[in-house]
Amino acid sequence: MRKQFVTTTERLLDEDERVVVLLGDIGVFAFRNAFKKHPQRIINIGILEQATVSVAAGLAKEGFVPLFHSIAPFVVERAFEQIKVDFGYQSLGGNFVSVGGSYDYAALGCSHHCPGDVSLMQAVPGVEIIVPGHPAELDALMSQTYASGHPTYYRLSERSNRSAQTVTFGKAQVIHSGKGPTVVTVGPFLDRVVEALAGTDATILYYTTITPFDAATLQQHAADGRILCVEPFYEGTLAASVTQALRGKRIALSSMGVPRQFLTSYGNADFHDRACGLLAPDIRARYDELLHV
Amino acid sequence: MSLALYPPVNQPGIKAQIRGIRENIIRAASVAGEGHIASAFSILDILYVLYYGILRNDPQQPQDPQRDRFVLSKGHASLGIYGILAERGFFPKEELNTFASSSGRLGGHPDSRKVPGVEASTGSLGHGMPMAAGMALGLKIKTSASRVVCIVGDGECNEGSIWEAALLAAHHKLGNFTCIVDYNHSGDRALMLGDLCAKFRSFGWETTEVDGHDHEKLEAVLTPHGGDVPRAIIAHTIKGHGCKDMEHNPAWHHKAPKADELEALLAQLT
Numbered sequence: 412m413r414k415q416f417v418t419t420t421e422r423l424l425d426e427d428e429r430v431v432v433l434l435g436d437i438g439v440f441a442f443r444n445a446f447k448k449h450p451q452r453i454i455n456i457g458i459l460e461q462a463t464v465s466v467a468a469g470l471a472k473e474g475f476v477p478l479f480h481s482i483a484p485f486v487v488e489r490a491f492e493q494i495k496v497d498f499g500y501q502s503l504g505g506n507f508v509s510v511g512g513s514y515d516y517a518a519l520g521c522s523h524h525c526p527g528d529v530s531l532m533q534a535v536p537g538v539e540i541i542v543p544g545h546p547a548e549l550d551a552l553m554s555q556t557y558a559s560g561h562p563t564y565y566r567l568s569e570r571s572n573r574s575a576q577t578v579t580f581g582k583a584q585v586i587h588s589g590k591g592p593t594v595v596t597v598g599p600f601l602d603r604v605v606e607a608l609a610g611t612d613a614t615i616l617y618y619t620t621i622t623p624f625d626a627a628t629l630q631q632h633a634a635d636g637r638i639l640c641v642e643p644f645y646e647g648t649l650a651a652s653v654t655q656a657l658r659g660k661r662i663a664l665s666s667m668g669v670p671r672q673f674l675t676s677y678g679n680a681d682f683h684d685r686a687c688g689l690l691a692p693d694i695r696a697r698y699d700e701l702l703h704v
Numbered sequence: 705m706s707l708a709l710y711p712p713v714n715q716p717g718i719k720a721q722i723r724g725i726r727e728n729i730i731r732a733a734s735v736a737g738e739g740h741i742a743s744a745f746s747i748l749d750i751l752y753v754l755y756y757g758i759l760r761n762d763p764q765q766p767q768d769p770q771r772d773r774f775v776l777s778k779g780h781a782s783l784g785i786y787g788i789l790a791e792r793g794f795f796p797k798e799e800l801n802t803f804a805s806s807s808g809r810l811g812g813h814p815d816s817r818k819v820p821g822v823e824a825s826t827g828s829l830g831h832g833m834p835m836a837a838g839m840a841l842g843l844k845i846k847t848s849a850s851r852v853v854c855i856v857g858d859g860e861c862n863e864g865s866i867w868e869a870a871l872l873a874a875h876h877k878l879g880n881f882t883c884i885v886d887y888n889h890s891g892d893r894a895l896m897l898g899d900l901c902a903k904f905r906s907f908g909w910e911t912t913e914v915d916g917h918d919h920e921k922l923e924a925v926l927t928p929h930g931g932d933v934p935r936a937i938i939a940h941t942i943k944g945h946g947c948k949d950m951e952h953n954p955a956w957h958h959k960a961p962k963a964d965e966l967e968a969l970l971a972q973l974t
Contacts, residue, residue: 459872
């Protein structure tokens, strides 16, 4: 997905003179061609995230479309107030592209884990949040939204689904429409959800746009009232959007995602999936629980 | 575009005009029961010189692309910028008396989405200067002749993002960027900043010290001079300048005059 991010960003730099890329001293080698081609509009800005976000806001005020790329905790958590005030409150457009969400950088420990990025970004009114599950989806969604006039957060994942869905910004995909509980999942978790629910009559909804949340698709596919959210970030991140979409209806909501505790082990993302109970058998077990509600 | 419409130095009536702006500010704060008056008075002479002698801007076309940009990074001094913008005709002076009201657009911190002439919404310290640096970088990319000036407070210089922006502005050779430090020493009770010229110089900036209430000297140091090095102007100021009871008096940092205090304060204004 990172490779696709470079390809898509290079294309946007070629096509749109307003695009200015600020790299937080990561991905610099991958962008070496862009540095040669657009030396004024791609900058290795350094490791100073707070000022970088404000500088990006200043660029946006001058009519540019800034794109800031760094590791999730530094883009979102380190510079959160700048995102909130400089972009959110001032209604400026800009793009924030992270790697290392949740425990993609598991071996680097808690300072580099970031399961709370999406929850935090949801707290900024006007922010768009995109979590693609495949490189082609990233390309489609970035192309649709990079100049939306809103602050847009793209969460790149180290792991992708085997095939891409045809995605549209702000729209969920109905992967399977059944008569059982509705399973809402996000980005890189689609494959494991499909695998977990093989042979069931679950409805599976696939979200790559987290905010604005596609309430209409959920409303049309939640007649059963039993909802399971399988989230690649903190568990319960989608709960407010789901309950708001289904307000006034009797629902049973079950959420599974990264537990809200520090994960002090290292290892890799597969290890943490297992430790957090986020593998296909765990998802099936949670789904089966809902069948008895 | 009106360029330096009213040279600020040696012009008759300026003292009375600035006294009038101070009165407008005090009255606005009094009506609102809110305001950082002393912070506004600390920078009022700087703002006056900027808006009457230095910055190219047009109150009738506040978004003219050719304008110079000004960012009040220490946003709590909003009454200062409102006083000057109203005086220059960006909005009616009568509007000052809606300051901080529920239906008004002049908030306790300036809002670029609401107020003509306000370039950036500030309030959280340490945001305005890097935003201004981003604007300067954007103007440089566009090869614009416009410049960017911002004012930061000395207390605001506690923020790491100020020094991050200082690094960036020097590295990217933002000769179109000037940062004025309102050095009234109100932050000394927390952190002593010492020699700010030396600090900015060590970050690669050109630096100048100036009496922040001397119009002639301010005009001299604020006049554009070209080059590709950003400029820091350390302006030695008196918090509450122009109102004896407020000068160097921390009690007036964030306080509005009560009705029975108003006339006595107005009588002191210079």
